[in-house]
Amino acid sequence: MSIEGKVALVTGAAQGIGRGIALRLAKDGADIALVDIKREALAAVAAEIEALGRKVTTFVADVGDRAQVRAAIDHTEKALGGFDIMINNAGIAQVKPIASVAPEDVERIFRINVQGVLWGIQAAADSFMAREQKGKIINACSIAGHDGFAFLGVYSATKFAVRALTQAAAKEYASKGITVNAYCPGVVGTDMWVEIDHLFAQITGAPEGATFRKYVEGIALGRAETPEDVASLVSYLSSPDSDYMTGQSILIDGGLVYR
Numbered sequence: 565m566s567i568e569g570k571v572a573l574v575t576g577a578a579q580g581i582g583r584g585i586a587l588r589l590a591k592d593g594a595d596i597a598l599v600d601i602k603r604e605a606l607a608a609v610a611a612e613i614e615a616l617g618r619k620v621t622t623f624v625a626d627v628g629d630r631a632q633v634r635a636a637i638d639h640t641e642k643a644l645g646g647f648d649i650m651i652n653n654a655g656i657a658q659v660k661p662i663a664s665v666a667p668e669d670v671e672r673i674f675r676i677n678v679q680g681v682l683w684g685i686q687a688a689a690d691s692f693m694a695r696e697q698k699g700k701i702i703n704a705c706s707i708a709g710h711d712g713f714a715f716l717g718v719y720s721a722t723k724f725a726v727r728a729l730t731q732a733a734a735k736e737y738a739s740k741g742i743t744v745n746a747y748c749p750g751v752v753g754t755d756m757w758v759e760i761d762h763l764f765a766q767i768t769g770a771p772e773g774a775t776f777r778k779y780v781e782g783i784a785l786g787r788a789e790t791p792e793d794v795a796s797l798v799s800y801l802s803s804p805d806s807d808y809m810t811g812q813s814i815l816i817d818g819g820l821v822y823r
C-alpha cells in the first residue's frame with residue numbers, strides 16, 4: 565500500500581541510513597522533511613529528492629534539544645502542508661571499554677540517542693493529536709538494542725532504552741491511532757562503522773578494517789548491510805501495510821542476532 569501524498573520527517577538525514585530512508589520514502593510517494601546538524605549535506609540530499617519529483621524541505625536541528633525538535637516539526641507542517649510519519653533516525657556511536665567510560669561520555673550519547681528519540685516521539689505525537697489524525701513514529705534501534713556488545717556498552721544501553729521507549733509509547737498512543745515501532749539494523753557500511761572500526765583498532769590493537777570484517781563474517785547472508793536494506797523495512801513500517809503492528813523493534817541484520 566502506498567504513502568503517496570503523506571509527509572515524512574527524517575532526522576539524521578544528511579547521510580548514511582537517514583539519507584537512504586529519505587530517498588526510499590520519496591520513491592514511495594511521500595514528501596520529505598530532512599533534519600540534521602549538517603546543513604550542506606542536507607542540501608545535497610534535498611537535491612536528490614527533488615530530482616525524484618517530490619516536495620522536500622530541510623531544517624537544521626540538534627535532536628538532543630527538545631525545542632529544536634518541536635521547531636523542526638512546526639517547520640515541516642508549514643513548508644509541506646502536513647506531517648504523517650516521524651523517523652527518529654539520528655544517532656551517534658561510542659566505543660569504550662566499560663572501565664574507562666566517564667560521566668560526560670554517558671551524558672553525550674544519551675542526550676542524542678535517547679533524549680533525541682524521546683523528544684521526537686513526544687513532538688510528533690503532540691502534532692498528530694493536535695490535528696486529530698493518525699500517525700506513524702519509527703525509531704532507530706540496533707542489534708545493540710537486543711544484545712549488549714563489548715566496547716559498545718553505553719551505545720548498547722542507549723539502544724535498549726530506545727526499545728523501551730518504543731514499547732511504552734506504543735501503549736500510550738495506541739488509542740489515538742498512533743503506532744510506534746523501531747528498526748534494528750546490524751552492520752551497515754556507513755560513516756558510523758568507519759568510526760567504530762577505527763576506534764576498535766585504537767582500543768584492541770586490531771588492524772584497521774579487521775573489526776568490520778570480523779562482524780561481517782558473522783552475518784548469515786554473507787555481506788554487510790546497506791542503507792537500502794534498512795530503508796526497505798522502514799518503507800513497510802511507514803505504509804498502511806503495517807497498521808496492525810505497534811511496539812515492535814524489528815531486527816534487520818542479514819542474520820546476526822536471533823530473537
Ligand SMILES: NC(=O)C1=CN([C@@H]2O[C@H](COP(=O)(O)OP(=O)(O)OC[C@H]3O[C@@H](n4cnc5c(N)ncnc54)[C@H](O)[C@@H]3O)[C@@H](O)[C@H]2O)C=CC1
Nearest residue numbers: 576578580581601626627654655704706749751752754756
Ligand atoms: N551503521 C550501523 O551499522 C548502524 C546504525 N544504527 C543506527 O542508525 C542510525 C543512523 O546511523 P548511520 O546512518 O550509520 O550513522 P551516520 O553517522 O552515518 O549518520 C548519522 C547522521 O545523524 C546526524 N546527527 C548526529 N547527531 C545529531 C544530532 N544531535 N542532531 C541531528 N542530527 C544528528 C549526523 O550529522 C549524520 O548525518 C543511528 O541511530 C545508529 O545508531 C543502528 C544499527 C547499525
Ligand SMILES: CC(=O)C(C)=O
Nearest residue numbers: 706707708750751756
Ligand atoms: C552501529 C551498531 O549499532 C552496531 C551494533 O553495529
